Amino acid sequence: MPAITLILNTNHTNKATVVTTIPSGAYLLTQARNKFRSKALSTVFRQGGVVLGLEDELPQDENKVWISKGEEYNGPPAREQLREPGDVAEVRTIASKSYVNDQAVKQLQQVAALPGVRVAVGMPDLHPGSRFPIGCALIADGVYPALIGSDIGCGIALYRLSALPSRLDPGKLAHRLVGLDEPWEGDVREWLRGYAVDRETEFDASSLGTVGGGNHFAEICRVEKVVYTQVAADLCISEDDIYLLVHSGSRGLGSSILASQTSSSSNPYLPPSSAALSAYLEEYDAALLWALANRDLIAQRIALCLGLPTPLEKIVEVYHNSVTPVRGEDGVSRWLHRKGAAPSDRGCVPCPGSRGDFSWLLRPRGDGRVNAYSLAHGAGRLHCRQDMHQSKPPKGSLLVTSLGSEVACEDPELLLEERPEAYKSVECVVGDLEDEGVAERVNAVSDMHESYFGDMQSIPL
Missing domain, CATH: 3.10.20 (Ubiquitin-like (UB roll))
Structure with a gap:
């Protein structure tokens, strides 16, 4: 018994x-x-x-x-449940033109073997992470907070800055963008309340309105070519304007949420309908809003540096590290994890290239099933950060791109790690998505000025 x-x-x-x-x-x-x-x-x-x-x-x-006695559950997370015999996750990688590291494929297969995971799709920008692959979409019965990662709500937004001046000097532009890596001096609580963020955190005063480290950036850009004229017209995207791309997330807030989730298990699984899942999603939702507020504040700070009126018009915005409910073909509701992947069910999405390369605005195609309702979120790393320190070109060559734009970065290590050779060709990444029939090009933008900063606390797992 x-x-x-x-x-x-x-x-x-x-x-x-x-x-x-x-x-x-x-x-x-x-x-x-x-x-x-x-x-x-x-x-x-x-x-x-x-x-x-x-x-x-x-x-x-x-x-x-x-x-x-009626209080919420206060025990450990659910045990990992074994699959039924023969119940194996679908694993796909969308990449023929783009190089995909063997370690990234191995990590994707390991993630697909986790209990409850039904589908694992690697995007063309798939590359290895410290524990889990970056550039993938996963559908699971429940939620794995560690698969969303430490930078909850990391994403990218495209804003319209102003009409294109008849003469524009990238050097003068760079000199006007000062103080953006310093904490914002405005009313943080008032700004966050505008996004329904009522919970005060230790990261508000120090991090809100700042880009962060890693591959996060703020880029002033112009339209170079329009491929899909009707979609560009619908979005009011014109070669006569200049634009701003902001790639950032929830900074240290997302890291703190993940740390609390992984305090007793390195990769906890939160089953559907559990109290633990509800508690996590409440924190997750707050981090999403914080990240959105952060990108908008970064955009406002840049606009004010340039003497432009605010608020800026936001054209598109998507999250790259997220989890959302999705209903499968069997009618069962599951959870779609995006770890470094853009949604393909929210309209057009930016796909940024490395600095000195074009970035593309993409229009999703297809029903979303083959690509797990997701697209590549950028070019994807080709070489790890450590490898980029093996050769050190003159610093001056890293501050000007092949397109003639200027780069602002106070951290010499980050400047090395984020140089163009570290990344795959965005042309190959976008080409793979087109060949798979899941996206098509709308227009390309080129950077005129790009800012990176050296606060490394926001680098995702």
Whole structure:
């Protein structure tokens, strides 16, 4: 006869053991009331926070329950559940022109083998991360916070800056963009309230309105060529204007949320309908809004440096590190994780190239199934950061791009790590998406000035 451990939800040191052949919710609750001498106990939780109904029986492979007086579940995350025999995730990689590192493919296969993962798709910009691949989309029964990563809400937004001046000197432009790596001196709380962010965090005053490190950037650009004239016209994109691309995220806030999720497990799994998932999604949603507010504030700071009126017109914005509900062909609701991937179900998306290369605005095509409703989020790294330190060209050559634009970066290491050779060809990445029939080009933009900063706390896992 199996032994079941009853654990008090508010005090995990208070335990009792019962032996039974029929571990129903009603039986376990009755035993808990007797063992703990409390008629106020009312709820039986399985590990992970799923309520065990009074008429339900505890699965044979589980031997612990948490007993509550009505408060939310306070136990450990769900155990990783094994797949049914023959239930294997679909694994696809969309890349023929683009080089994909073997380590990235291996990481994608490892992620696909995680319990609950149904689909894993690598984009043309797929490359290895420290633990999980970057440039992929995953569909799972529940949520893996570590697959979303530390920079929750990292994304990119395209703004219209102004009419294109008849004469524009990139050097003079660079000199006007000062102080953008310093904390914003405005009313942080008031700005965040405009985005329904009411929760105060330690990152608000120091990080809001700043780009961050890694591959985050702010880029002033102009339209070089228009391929899909009707879509460009619908978005009011013109060769007569200059634009701003801002790539940034939730800075240290996302990292702190992931750290709390991984304090007891390096890759926790939050099953659907669990209290743990609801709690995570509440924090996740707040980080998304914070990231959106951050990009808009970066754009406003740049506009003010240039003497332009605010707020700027935002043309498109997408998240790259996100999780959203999606309904499969079987009608079951699951969770779509994007780890360095843009959505293909939200309209046009920017696909930035390396500095000194074109960036493309893409229009999604197809029904989204083959590409897990996602697109590449950029060129994707070709060489890891460490490799870029093996050769060090003159600093001056890194501050001017092949397009004649200027680069502002105070961190010499970041300047090396983000140079164009570190990245794949965006032409190959976009070409792979076109060949797969999942996207088409709208227009290309080239950078006139690009700013990177050296605060490395926002680099995603």
